[in-house]
Amino acid sequence: MKLLNTELKNKVLKSMLQILNTKRTHIIEANKKDLDAFKKEDQALYERLVVDNKKVNEMIEAVNAVMLQDDPVGKELSNLTLKNKLNIVNTTAPFGTILIIYESRPDVTIEAAVLAFKANSKILLKGGKEALHSNLILEKCWHEALEENGLSKDWIKLLHLKREETQAFLKNPTETIDLIVPRGGERLINFVKTHATCAVLVSGRGNNFLYISEKADWSKAVNIIVNAKTDKISGCNALDKVLINKNLPEYEIKLKMLQEKLEKHSVDIVVDAKVSNILNTKETISDNDIWHEEFLALKLLIGEVNSLDEAIEVINTYSGKHSAVIITEQTNEAMTFMHNVDSAAVYHNASTRFTDGGQMGVGAELAISTDKLHHRGPLGLNQLVTNKYYVYGDGQVRV
Known part of the structure; x- marks a missing residue:
């Protein structure tokens, strides 16, 4: 032209x-x-x-x-x-x-x-x-x-x-x-x-992950998860998977608190085998292919990991390489996550919903x-x- x-x-x-x-x-x-x-x-x-x-x-x-x-x-x-x-x-x-x-x-x-x-x-x-x-x-x-x-x-x-x-x-x-x-x-x-x-x-494909470190501010984590999951389920920047470090203080109590909060927002929770030991009324995943899935629905998968390295490995294996979040109060840990996770946008203590041209200062996209x-x-x-x-x-x- x-x-x-x-x-x-x-x-x-x-x-x-x-x-x-x-x-x-x-x-x-x-x-x-x-x-x-x-x-x-x-x-x-x-x-x-x-x-x-x-x-x-x-x-x-x-x-x-x-x-x-x-x-x-x-x-x-x-x-x-x-x-x-x-x-x-x-x-x-x-x-x-x-x-x-x-x-x-x-x-x-x-x-x-x-x-x-x-x-x-x-x-x-x-x-x-x-x-x-x-x-x-x-x-x-x-x-x-x-x-x-x-x-x-x-x-x-x-x-x-x-x-x-x-x-x-x-x-x-x-x-x-x-x-x-x-x-x-x-x-x-x-x-x-x-x-x-x-x-x-x-x-266009999301399947975005969020990792909660044992050094996370729990209040921040919950608020960010709720926003990223429920604000707009049709967005490719919506949250699909949450990985929680098992060494998080009061781990079992906090898992149940997260379940209660998500259920108030009508979120359907599915869990891996480890989390099912605590949230035993929730559906346990039977097929690993679900880790690759973008839900585009009020649905969230919660899984347990042992460490930051394991979280990074899981995310790089299964995510859509769109957006990934770490919730932690330790800057060095955040930078390790952000340097090593293979996604277009990596976040420290913020919702995936900001992966958007207008929100990132790019304008229309x-x-x-x-x-x-x-x-x-x-x-x-x-x-x-x-x-x-x-x-x-x-x-x-x-x-």
């Missing part, structure tokens, strides 16, 4: 702000069609689907925040003149065409598109069928904003493909795709990795990357570019 100047990109986003506000009622009405058709057995997916006045306000805020950010394209990363007088300048550059595949979440149709467009990339949006009406009207809003400013609708395009058609498209795209971002559960991620023929940046290339963590505007070398010479040849 053509390289656009910052002024034109911001004009499109300014138009989009007005259109979203003007069409607010129509957007909510379209979303109601999706909600009415949705079978509510999956509460997390249903939560992600809802678009109300608050959600429209958040969409508007996301577009406005990106509009106010500096253009990420064309920033000089390095400038070096060699002995042979070649001037080599490394700058940020657009990806080209990005495909994002996501389930539910109509707000992704806004956040992903605004980021890609400001980063001068074309974006193909493959939303789930459960959000069809919501995504159609949001795409229409984008097209209106683009056309108002003399630009092609091709910058932001919704793909209307069934599963088999998506598989065929990934194997043999009808246009060049430079990056695919699957934003969803393990099944979606594996589907994309299996069939894609270009770079894939994995996002395309996704939370759990990959190590090319970026890990929130994919904000400044992370949605690649780089390009400009080499200036005056007849130099290599000898």
Whole structure:
């Protein structure tokens, strides 16, 4: 796609702000069609689907925040003149065409598109069928904003493909795709990795762990667990597993206190064999595969460990490499945990719910990357570019 100047990109986003506000009622009405058709057995997916006045306000805020950010394209990363007088300048550059595949979440149709467009990339949006009406009207809003400013609708395009058609498209795209971002559960991620023929940046899977050290402040631990588990069960930054050091003072009493607190919040507790000796009325896990599972529900697994090293080993073996927490009052222990746990975000005495672009100062995000290339963590505007070398010479040849 053509390289656009910052002024034109911001004009499109300014138009989009007005259109979203003007069409607010129509957007909510379209979303109601999706909600009415949705079978509510999956509460997390249903939560992600809802678009109300608050959600429209958040969409508007996301577009406005990106509009106010500096253009990420064309920033000089390095400038070096060699002995042979070649001037080599490394700058940020657009990806080209990005495909994002996501389930539910109509707000992704806004956040992903605004980021890609400001980063001068074309974006193909493959939303789930459960959000069809919501995504159609949001795409229409984008097209209106683009056309108002003399630009092609091709910058932001919704793909209307069934599963088999998506598989065929990934194997043999009808246009060049430079990056695919699957934003969803393990099944979606594996589907994309299996069939894609270009770079894939994995996002969306949580399965986050929290470790309570024997040096923990118990009050902090309980408050953080409750927040991380119950604040938003549909978030990929929600908590799924708690590991407790068996040397924690008053261990048995505190385990029962945690059980009581979680049950007041309607959390379904499952336990490993060691914890079942104390919380013997709770379901004991029978299959180790549950340690890999992201619950997306009011469900929490509690397990016992003997040491910090064991906790780190368990987390690195089973977690989704998204977010992990240590609760301890000893700084050195916290740093050992944070240096050695392999996650995009590691926390000391804080909730996993902060793994979010807006909460981390990044702003609107395309996704939370759990990959190590090319970026890990929130994919904000400044992370949605690649780089390009400009080499200036005056007849130099290599000898």
